[in-house]
Amino acid sequence: MEKAYNQAHETDIYQKWEESKSFTPEKDPNKKPFTIIMPPPNANDPLHVGHAMFVSVEDILIRYHRMKGDAALWLPGTDHAGIETQFVFEKKLAKDGKSRFDFDRETLFAKIWEYVQDNSGVAVAQMKRLGASADWDRFTFTLDPNVVTFVYNTFERLHKDNLVYRAEKLVNYCVKCGTGYSELEVEYEERIDPLYYVKYPIKDSPSEFVTVATVRPEPLFADTHLAVNPKDKKRKHLVGVTVLNPLTGAEMPIIADEFVDPAFGTGVVKLTPAHDANDWAVAEKHNLPRNVAITMQGKLTDKAGQFAGLRVLEARKQIVAFLTTNGFIEKVDEKYSHRIATCYRCHSVIEPLPLPQFFISVKPLTEPALLAIKNKQVKIHGTGREKILVNWLKNLRDWNVSRQIVWGIRIPVWYEVAKNPNISVTFLSESGEKVRGELGELLNHYPLSEITKGLQSLIAPNDSTFVISQNNPGDGYIQETDTFDTWFSSGQWPVVTLKVREGDFEYFYPTSVMETAYDILPFWVMRMLMLGLYLTNEVPFTDVYFHGLIRDEQGRKMSKSVGNVINPIDLVEKYGSDALRMALVMSTTPGTDNNVGESKVRGMRNFSNKIWNATRYVVEGSKEEPVLASKLRDEEVLTHISEIVDTATKMLDSLKLGLAAEYLYQEFWRWYCDQVIEMHKKGEITTKTLTRALHTFLNLLHPFAPYVTEASYQQLSDKKTPLLITASWPVK
RNA sequence: GGUCGUAUAGCUCAGUUGGUUAGAGCGUUCGAUUCACAUUCGAAAGGUCUCUGGUUCGAAUCCAGAUACGACCACCA
Numbered sequence: 001m002e003k004a005y006n007q008a009h010e011t012d013i014y015q016k017w018e019e020s021k022s023f024t025p026e027k028d029p030n031k032k033p034f035t036i037i038m039p040p041p042n043a044n045d046p047l048h049v050g051h052a053m054f055v056s057v058e059d060i061l062i063r064y065h066r067m068k069g070d071a072a073l074w075l076p077g078t079d080h081a082g083i084e085t086q087f088v089f090e091k092k093l094a095k096d097g098k099s100r101f102d103f104d105r106e107t108l109f110a111k112i113w114e115y116v117q118d119n120s121g122v123a124v125a126q127m128k129r130l131g132a133s134a135d136w137d138r139f140t141f142t143l144d145p146n147v148v149t150f151v152y153n154t155f156e157r158l159h160k161d162n163l164v165y166r167a168e169k170l171v172n173y174c175v176k177c178g179t180g181y182s183e184l185e186v187e188y189e190e191r192i193d194p195l196y197y198v199k200y201p202i203k204d205s206p207s208e209f210v211t212v213a214t215v216r217p218e219p220l221f222a223d224t225h226l227a228v229n230p231k232d233k234k235r236k237h238l239v240g241v242t243v244l245n246p247l248t249g250a251e252m253p254i255i256a257d258e259f260v261d262p263a264f265g266t267g268v269v270k271l272t273p274a275h276d277a278n279d280w281a282v283a284e285k286h287n288l289p290r291n292v293a294i295t296m297q298g299k300l301t302d303k304a305g306q307f308a309g310l311r312v313l314e315a316r317k318q319i320v321a322f323l324t325t326n327g328f329i330e331k332v333d334e335k336y337s338h339r340i341a342t343c344y345r346c347h348s349v350i351e352p353l354p355l356p357q358f359f360i361s362v363k364p365l366t367e368p369a370l371l372a373i374k375n376k377q378v379k380i381h382g383t384g385r386e387k388i389l390v391n392w393l394k395n396l397r398d399w400n401v402s403r404q405i406v407w408g409i410r411i412p413v414w415y416e417v418a419k420n421p422n423i424s425v426t427f428l429s430e431s432g433e434k435v436r437g438e439l440g441e442l443l444n445h446y447p448l449s450e451i452t453k454g455l456q457s458l459i460a461p462n463d464s465t466f467v468i469s470q471n472n473p474g475d476g477y478i479q480e481t482d483t484f485d486t487w488f489s490s491g492q493w494p495v496v497t498l499k500v501r502e503g504d505f506e507y508f509y510p511t512s513v514m515e516t517a518y519d520i521l522p523f524w525v526m527r528m529l530m531l532g533l534y535l536t537n538e539v540p541f542t543d544v545y546f547h548g549l550i551r552d553e554q555g556r557k558m559s560k561s562v563g564n565v566i567n568p569i570d571l572v573e574k575y576g577s578d579a580l581r582m583a584l585v586m587s588t589t590p591g592t593d594n595n596v597g598e599s600k601v602r603g604m605r606n607f608s609n610k611i612w613n614a615t616r617y618v619v620e621g622s623k624e625e626p627v628l629a630s631k632l633r634d635e636e637v638l639t640h641i642s643e644i645v646d647t648a649t650k651m652l653d654s655l656k657l658g659l660a661a662e663y664l665y666q667e668f669w670r671w672y673c674d675q676v677i678e679m680h681k682k683g684e685i686t687t688k689t690l691t692r693a694l695h696t697f698l699n700l701l702h703p704f705a706p707y708v709t710e711a712s713y714q715q716l717s718d719k720k721t722p723l724l725i726t727a728s729w730p731v732k
Numbered sequence: 733g734g735u736c737g738u739a740u741a742g743c744u745c746a747g748u749u750g751g752u753u754a755g756a757g758c759g760u761u762c763g764a765u766u767c768a769c770a771u772u773c774g775a776a777a778g779g780u781c782u783c784u785g786g787u788u789c790g791a792a793u794c795c796a797g798a799u800a801c802g803a804c805c806a807c808c809a
Contacts, residue, residue, distance in 0.1 A: 004771065188807095195809090214809060227809095260809085269809045276809080338808055384737050388804070391735055395805080522804090553744070553758095575771095587746040587756065592737080593803090595744055599758045606771045617768035651748065659748055662756065677768075 001619060001715055005612035007576030010707045014128055017710075022726050023135045025071040027507045034065035034072045035511035037494045037541075038134060039524070040142060043078035043120040044085045047127065049550045049558065049584075049596065050517055052568035055130045056581040057547055057657060058515050062133055063703035064652050067729040073508055074133065075497050077140040078120060082408040082486040083185075087177065087345050089115055089407070100178070104428050104454045105406040105481060112407045113143075126569055131577045131706045133725065138501065142489050143409070146500040151489045152412045152470045154535065159468050163361045168462040170280045171400060173353040174343035175298035179404040180357065181343070186350055188339040195336035196320060197266065199328045200226065200243035203251060210243050210254070211330050213265035215338065216272070217323065218315040219293030221247045221304050225271045226254045227282065232262035246328040247319065248305070257282050274354050294351055312351070356462040357402040358411060358482070365530035366393045378529065378539045381655055382546030382591025385518055392522045399527075401485045404457065408483030413466045417448060417476045420464045425478075428454035439478070448476065457481045491527030494540035511541045513655070518546035518591060545655055546591050550584070553597030571601050578705035579605035585704065586661035607665060608708040611701065614673050615712035618694050621680075621687075633684045637676055641693050646732045648700050661704050668697050691718070696730045 017023070025033075036058050041051055058074060066072040089112050090100055100108055120141075127134070140147065158164045171180035196217050199209035212226060226243060228235040239256045259278055260269055273283030273290040283290050295301055300315045302308045307315050323329050341350040370393050372378050373386065380386035402411065415423055421440025429435050430450055435442065439458075442451060458481050460466070466480070467473055489496075494514070498505040510532075514525065525544060532540025551557055552564040559565065571580045582604035588594045644667050651660035672693060680690045695716070702709040702724050713724040721727045 001768090004769075212809075216809085265809055272809090278807095278809080384735095384803095388736060391805080395735095519804090555744085583757090587744090589746075592745095597744075597758085600744075602771080603757050606769095609769065609771045613769035613772085615768085620768070647748080654748085656748065658746070662746060663748080666756075673769090674773090681767080 001612075001616045003616075005576070005609045005708050005711070007572075007578075007608075007707065009711060010131075010577055011129070013707055013710050014131065016723065017133060017725050018136075020723055020726065022066070022723065023074070023133050024137055025066075025073045025135070027503060028071055031069065031071040033508050033512075034062070034070040035498075035508040036062060036074045036513050036515060037497055037511050038074060038076045039514075039516040039520075040077040040079040040140075040490065040493070041123050041127075042081040042084055043123065043141065044081065044088060044116050045119075046122050047130075047568055049566050049568050051123075051127070052130055052580060053547050053550055053584050053594075054515055054517070055127055055132045056584045057545065058513075059130075059132050059134075059581075059706070060585065060657055060703040061513060061515070061652075061655075063706060063725065064729065066133070066725070067699065067702070067727060069728065071507070073135055073138075075138050075140070076124075076127070076132070076134040076136060077142065077493075077497060078123060079486065079490060080116065080142045080407060082403060082405055082483060083177065083179065083181075083345060085116060086112060086405045086407040100406075101434070101456065103456075105456055106453075109406045129569060129572055129577065131581065133706070138497070138504075140497050140500065142486070142493075144500070147489065147496050148409050149470065150496045150499060151409055151484065151492060154492055154531070155412060155484075156468055156470075158360060158534075161364075163364060165359050165361065166356055166462070166464075166466070167359055168354050168356045169359070169400070170275075170277055170352045171355045171357055172341060172350045173296065173355065174346065174348055175296065175351055176346050176348040177343055177405075178296075180353075180355055180400065180402065181350070185344045186341045187344045187347070189342050189347070190337060191340045192335055192337050193340075194320075195265075195333040196323075197330040197332070198246060198270075198323060199330050200246060200252065203242040203244055206244075209330075210238060210241075210268055211266045212268050212270045213333075214270060215336065216275075216316070217319050218300065218307075218312055219272045219275050220245070220270065220319065221307070222274065222291035222293035222301075223252065223270050223272055224250070224289055224291065225252055225286075227257045227260050227269050227271055228254060228267060229258060229260040229262045230256035231258070232260070232267055235262065235267050238268070246323060246326070255286055255288075257286070275352050277352060280352075280354075290354060292354065294353065296353060296355075298351060312349075356460060356464075357400045358413070360399040360401055360488075362396045362399055362530070365534055366396055368533045369393050369526070369529045372529065372533060372539050378542060378544060380544045380546070382518055382544070382548075383589070385521060385544075385546045385591050389521055389526060392526055393530075396526075399485075399488075401488045402482040403485055404482055406481075406483065408486060409489055411480045411482050411484060412468055412470050413480040414469055414473050414477040415458075415460050415464055415466050415480070417443065417478055420460060423458050423460045423464060423478070425451060425458040426456045427451050428456065430454070448478070452478055455481060487523050487527055490524060491531045492535065494528055495532055495535050509536065509540075510538050513543045513545055514541040515545040515547065517549060519549060521546065543655065548588070548591060548593040551593055551595045553595055553599070555593075555595045566596075566598075571598070575601050575605035576608055576707065578608045578708050582607060582661060582665075582704055585657050586665060588658040590655070607669065608705060610669055610673060611698075611705065611708050612712055614668075614677065615694065615698075615715055617677055618687075618691055619715050619717075633679055634686055634689045637679070637685055637689050637693060640671070641696050642732045645696065645700065645730045649729070649732075652703075664697075664700055664704065668701065672697060691716075698724060699727055699730050702727070 062072050062074040172186045173180045193215050195213050195215055197211050197213050199211050202208045228238050238254045241254050242251050245252055271279045273279045274292045300307050300310050423439045426436045494511050498509050528540050579601050583601040679685045698709045698713050710724045
């Protein structure tokens, strides 16, 4: 035996495990199923330490249950990660001087597909390197054809149940990414911008003004009303007064609405319903026009007169200059601090824009989820996370599932061209020219087939009629170009991954543990719960285990710009997989963040070596059985071993992995190595007892440190099974 | 503003559900090497378990309040 444990052999060990087919469970009716659906990592990205965390925790549970004799299924997959991936791909295009707008959507999709295929092996290879004993035969990608079909069926079913509707609402639109986002994907940033106090002349008394403070003067030309609070005694008299739009001279009545805060700003607001969520709601209530001032390209519309076509920031500058010159700016607060919505992806300013989108009514889905939590059909592990989940479920708004990107599952909605001539489309003609216009008009010049072939995107007006169909319902139809929010398909993941294979769902559903980082609680876990219950009337999993985020040793978030990102594979190569796994799991608790640095990993590498060397002592030590003075010591050792088995088993059954790892670490090092081996050296216990105790420890430690325990096990002569991975969990 | 969480050794964290003397990893100090392991071993230093009050025979653990820090959500015309 080598003098120190050498992690270079880990890949050989992994290969033996794979060859033994032990990752694939038998659907034995006499066995208990234990199922974990892996949170699918982005197919396009290498792993970070957070992934190593989920691999560690899930693999521990799977190996434990496999050894216990359960039908342990760990079902792996990867995610197409719609916006993330398209964003990365577009950056790559930009390097070649190209953009998404140079391609029709089908070509672009094919290119991204190819790009993802090229990269997708990396994440899987890395998970294997970490020792993941997942059933790779069941590997599923979120864009596999049978997954797509399943997602389509779900959408049809939701539609039949009246849970899908199309509506024009304000969406959080990122002009740069060219897509709308759900409320969850918007990040707020503190910004310092000028606050302009704009004077509106009163129509019947042009020397008097009403002043409104705004950071966004640019859509002013489209505003039609101002508002004050009806309870505001100082300004109540303004209700019903008409002022003039300082840009256009148009008449603007002042209305009353409670939403205005009299203490804020000047106590008077301008209403821009098409570009502000509050104003949108007020406009709906008072039935005001919702004039669009900003296009999806982030430019002022042609109603802006001399400012038409200008980008938002440039327009702001010029409009402020115009207002100043004409005496409509009372003052400017240059250091106004406020929070502004930005794109979580590219951090551009989000433009709220009205756009027809598909929505899912969430209320009928959240209620069963809340009930399931209340009735403990699903248990949440992770400090305080259950309350957070409940809070989300109680306050959730309808879910906008439309995304204006191509990398995803295309929404199976078709518009009949003849009935909807005012759908606006953008496409590349056969001659390669970009054409934009309304369908009815364009069909006079191009056949529909040419339009659909070169189609980039379409926007169907809110009142368009549509049918839901997985295939082209007939001649004269054009398909929606939006795709589903990635989370709409991954929200069905525990159901779809089991449904796509004969018999799996019946045997393995509901799954056992859903293990993931708590930061995707609202995106993913909540939606799996909602959609899982909707699709099956059963919870998709009985336990949720939220692990914390991994931060660096100083507690900072890992980020590329700080340069403190740890590549798990670097650590694995340096210290071994087992060391990293132990470092991530030992003495940690679900739901709270963990600071992990290299020193802890190094410490756990030492532990791996300790296991190896204890085995070396047993294998290479004296084989002569000592003559015992009494059997007392032997019995003591065996009694304590069975206590350890009992305690460790209880800890694992209650998902206290951090505690179990720490406990076994202590018992192995401080008791077995420091005391039991020393007793043997002194001839106080038999070699048989010493060996039996080691066997038990290798079994108990195997879920946590699979490689070194397997390597050590292979050195022993009295093996009951050829591989430790398939050995039985010790019983008390 | 709302919801939630955290506070334990120099640093990073556990603490098995209220029970002797509160633990680990890393770090520090002193000592040890032909012995399974220097990726080791032995020894040591290091804690008013944030503060105040309460419940209890007994509190790091339960309750109330304070302070500090953190997360998420809402909102800022």
